[in-house]
Amino acid sequence: MALTGLQIFKLLPNTNCKKCGCPTCLAFAMKLAAGKESLDKCPDASPEAQAALGAASAPPIRAVTIGHGERAITVGEETVFFRHEKTFVHRPGFFRVLDASTPASAIEDRLTDWSAIRIDRAGEVFRVDGIAVVESPGSPEFAPAAAQAAAAHGLPVAILAATTKGAAAAAEPIKDRRPLIVPPAGADPGPFVALAARLGAALVVSGADLDSLAAAAADAARAGVADILLEPPGDDLATLHKHLTLVRRGALERIHPGLAYPVFLRVGAGEFSKAVVGTSTFASIMAVADSGGETWMPLWTLRQNIYTDPQQPLRMDPGIYAIGEPTGASPLLVTTNFSLTYFTVSTELDGVGVACYLAVVDAEGLSVLTAWSAGKFSGDRVGKALRELKAAEHVSHRTIIIPGYVAVISGELEDALGDGWQVLTGPQEASDIGPFFRDVWETARPK
């Protein structure tokens, strides 16, 4: 928590020597508290004052980096509780669990497949962010082999350890790749702390409650571990959510230095809801046991939603937007300037792969049906807007595709546009645009 002016004042020499340019130490303290001055200006400030002010201005949640090189992932450094306050800083990393039951011969294939995944969605690339290798005393060769293979693919590695010895064997060879060591639940943290400190690796600490969690992190920091993640307790979702919430709140309120770290979660097979709650509620690294796309697609997408800029306007600027590289013969569609509508339609058009123009007209940020019933998407209004946007200069034809929900405006729009314009009624739902292009546009298109 930031210090108050009076708290800072108590740390100053109280000589009122004016060397800082302020008439009194108190005046200077008030400016410091308001962030309008810097402590350097007081030449007599004690080391204690510097330390206290420095700690108060450090980020409430430390940055932690796992991995090395292009695919290294940094988490932490969050500054707010609600996403509407300010964009969340670092998207959480989703690590795929590579189980010790994987035959040695299959490790390479699996890693090749996983590291090659790239899904482009709305300006973001979805990838597997890292590999969580399971260490199993029953197959001591597995974890070191898998960890090295994953590191060789450039992927960040977490080691879900069973024993200190096994964790050391897996982490040591890749120690310059900043691995993350995750001790088993309930283990004595001491040997793992020593291992992480010795290797310079990142470490997950846990605790049965908030107190012991914070204490464990503080102990690990004191023992020389720089990169720490917190694994909050909670066997059921309510308890987990409570601790996720309290860790974030405690960190932001700076109530204990042991809470100033990002959060780690393990998500077992079939624990989809836990992964969802973790993604929306402050988890920073998750090791996800399920590897199927039916789990990863929604998680990636949810992460994309939660971590976007909350200031993105709900209304688009009216205009003619090019999708792909359209030519004069490409389709021309029109919709409202409600950004959800625009986003749904443009994402779909992108996906369909037909280059076209999408005219976005000012309908006061309402969706198609709402806009129409409020008189903001009438034939007259749309026609006038299209003329203002000079739609006719973009295409060589005179066909405009309107949303299926407003088929009724066809006649009025044709009248409003005049000049031989024809209205083609498109589908009601954006998801039907593909079939529409194939079945309707291909036959109706102006030749």
Added chain:
Amino acid sequence: MTLTVKPKTWPGAIREVTLGAGSRQGLTIGGGKGLPLHTFEAAFPRRPLLALEITDVDPPRWVDTVRAPWDGALGRPDVAAKRAVEEYGADVVMLHLVGTHPDRGDRSPAEAVEATRQVLDAVGVPLIVKGPGGGSRQNDVLVRVAEECRGEGLVLHSAAQEDYKSLAAVTVAYGHVLVAESPIDLNIAKQLNILLSDANVDMDRVLIDPMTGGLGYGLEYSYSVMQRIRLAALGGDRMLNAPVICLVGEEAWKAKEVKVDGTPAAVWGDRARRGVQWEIATALPLLEAGADLLVLRHPEALAEVRRVVDGWFVAGS
């Protein structure tokens, strides 16, 4: 040293609204006195309720994977309602009168009343009735249903800022509950509630539908506007403290990602399961953001959200 994170306390609370009356077994939502799901620090006398959506006619737009569990019941509202409640465990049923849309069957208000009656006869739970969407047909249909099914405490979906008067009137006259829908906009949500209040609608009979963006299609907007609405409500704003309803199923199952087969399969996984999880991943964040009533489509999504909610409100430590 013992670590204490100060519990948050708030001057305001969410209103309690009872759904269903007359021949319905009434159920109450709302009443929360803290941030959504923060059961560890605030009182939540009511748990969120889960509804399933059924339709008056076979809904042609429903993708095969969400049609499957409704096989034999699509377009048969009585059969679907029974299945929703008795087999799938819905607390509430939402009858979506898709067939009354001029382009999707053009069924008359009388036929809408008939479908509603079938559902009322089939099950005893509270009923949400959703019209065909904006325009005059919406009012014609919902006004008739409200008149003919007076006293049943129906949840009428929905009134908007541009057009709320006739639905406000029948809500008051016939003892129903009205959903006030706003386009992801806190100010409009508030303004509409003020208008409804001025039209003599008791605020204890209003739900807010802040408009749901499905996962990947604006979920974040709904999520954040709901959190802001909830913060305002807890701060004491009595025009924003109505319980919130979210139409999750409709939005989640619209996504391209639930429809495509998706290649490679290793990246997209099982399509049916993907759809269910898409719906779950839309529902749970909205619960966190303050939803008091979720309308779902797939019974497996309902079962999982039910498991989460039940665990939450029992554990609640």
